Amino acid sequence: MSGQISKEDRQQLERWIGLGPRDFELLYSISRDGCSPEIFHKLCDNQGPTLTVLYNTHGSVFGGYASSSWTNPPKDTLVQDENAFLFQLRLNDKERKNKFPVKNSPKALKACATKGPGFGSNRDFATFDSHISQENGKFKLDGYMKTPQDWLDYGNKGVLSKGDIMNNDLHVTELEVYKVTEQLQALTPAPWRKIKEESLEAQSELIGSLKPCKEQGVSDFRVLLLGPTGSGKSSFVNTVRSTFMGRLSQKAACGLGPRGCTLAYTPYTVQTKDRKNLSLRLCDTPGLTENLGIVDVAFLLGGHVKDHHKFFAANQIDVESSDFVQKPQPRNKIHSVVFVLSVSDVNDPSTGLFEKLMEIKTMLNGKGIPYNTVLTKIDEVCENTEDIYKCAAVGEVVEKVAVKLGVSRNTVFPVKNYENEVELDEHVGALALISLKHILYSAADASDAESAGETTESDVI
Ligand SMILES: Nc1nc2c(ncn2[C@@H]2O[C@H](COP(=O)(O)OP(=O)(O)OP(=O)(O)O)[C@@H](O)[C@H]2O)c(=O)[nH]1
Ligand SMILES: [Mg+2]
Structure with a gap:
């Protein structure tokens, strides 16, 4: 796994996904591949479960998990997903872990060939809708997040505002999409001796x-x-x-x-x-x-x-x-x-x-x-x-x-x-x-x- 997501955050996501150890393979990164709906679909469609993670310029990390594949229909299309959730991992560089499970699973995801990953029927959370260039190391994404009280299709943490999740700011340094697969035990045999990793x-x-x-x-x-x-x-x-x-x-x-x-x-x-x-x-x-x-x-x-x-x-x-x-x-x-x-x-x-x-x-x-x-x-x-x-x-x-x-x-x-x-x-x-x-x-x-x-x-x- 390359990409920015830390080992601790990966373990937290594994617990939220709830299916045991997972492998996270980086499919798409806007800093590496460019911020473009076409490239996103080319690299991420039909890949099974994926995780979309955004890192904004305030040091906040948040995103969404989709257990259904992304696809590229010409118009907005709702995708059923019982297991989807939105999440936050960090706020202003400090740990802040929250999972927001899907409430209205037939409308969990919104797929469209001309858009990046989107979550919820009225797009509770949209990432980007066009090609966006990098400026001074950041991307001014043209998506949005509704405040959680207005989310129609995802869990509602009551008191949380969108500022509490993503500083009400979609200027990001990175957006990554990982393919999430079952970790093959054969690839990671139990060590015969456990050693603390130290430099x-x-x-x-x-x-x-x-x-x-x-x-x-x-x-x-x-x-x-x-x-x-x-x-x-x-x-x-x-x-x-x-x-x-x-x-x-x-x-x-x-x-x-x-x-x-x-x-x-x-x-x-x-x-x-x-x-x-x-x-x-x-x-x-x-x-x-x-x-x-x-x-x-x-x-x-x-x-x-x-x-x-x-x-x-x-x-x-x-x-x-x-x-x-x-x-x-x-x-x-x-x-x-x-x-x-x-x-x-x-x-x-x-x-x-x-x-x-x-x-x-x-x-x-x-x-x-x-x-x-x-x-x-x-x-x-x-x-x-x-x-x-x-x-x-x-x-x-x-x-x-x-x-x-x-x-x-x-x-x-x-x-x-x-x-x-x-x-x-x-x-x-x-x-x-x-x-x-x-x-x-x-x-x-x-x-x-x-x-x-x-x-x-x-x-x-
Ligand atoms: N492949 C491999 N070769 C080694 C290793 N350790 C030592 N050797 C080789 O084994 C040979 C003997 O190593 P030495 O360190 O001289 O052994 P020694 O115990 O000091 O031997 P004496 O001084 O004769 O008692 C050398 O050619 C080393 O290069 C190792 O971990 N792997
Ligand atoms: Mg010797």
């Missing part, structure tokens, strides 16, 4: 406001990314960084190779467009099990591993080496863990990966460190990132991960990382931000609980 800016601002508890003397949440080689950990870092920076960032090296790409433990900062750091370090790690063993994960959680330490072939860090931090500061410890798994990791039964993840999960539960799962490469299941929450196959793979890890589904977040794109994509960004928001919510909860003395984290090893 990237609003989400970014909210995420930017999340900070660790002051009492702990820690300025950043350390978020540890764990997952097998090639699952998309480094790509997730780049995707989050790109979304905040407003341009593609390739800071973390990505790629596939026999030995994996990332070898060092690397905490990344995330900067906003105006170069302010978020209270966040996204800590990239080498591929779990191949290059990073469970004991090293425990060391990482406790803050015992120096930034940029290189792991290789799951060789455990030497606790005597200078890269091993004997007395970690609170700021080195991990506040939240993200299991980064790709769709194919979930479906690959051969690696023993999930056994390892369950071991780590037990460790995290013991330490009171929260964890979430980011499910990458979701484009392999659903090509269109806009449809992720409507795509049943994505819902299924999310459920599969949740069952395999023994976690609730609302801790598993499908994402598509930047990998082939050279420009930013708002849907890719939105998926990344939703996951990050919840990762930080859980880190903030744990941080609050710790400073309130609700957890007793035992020190690592």
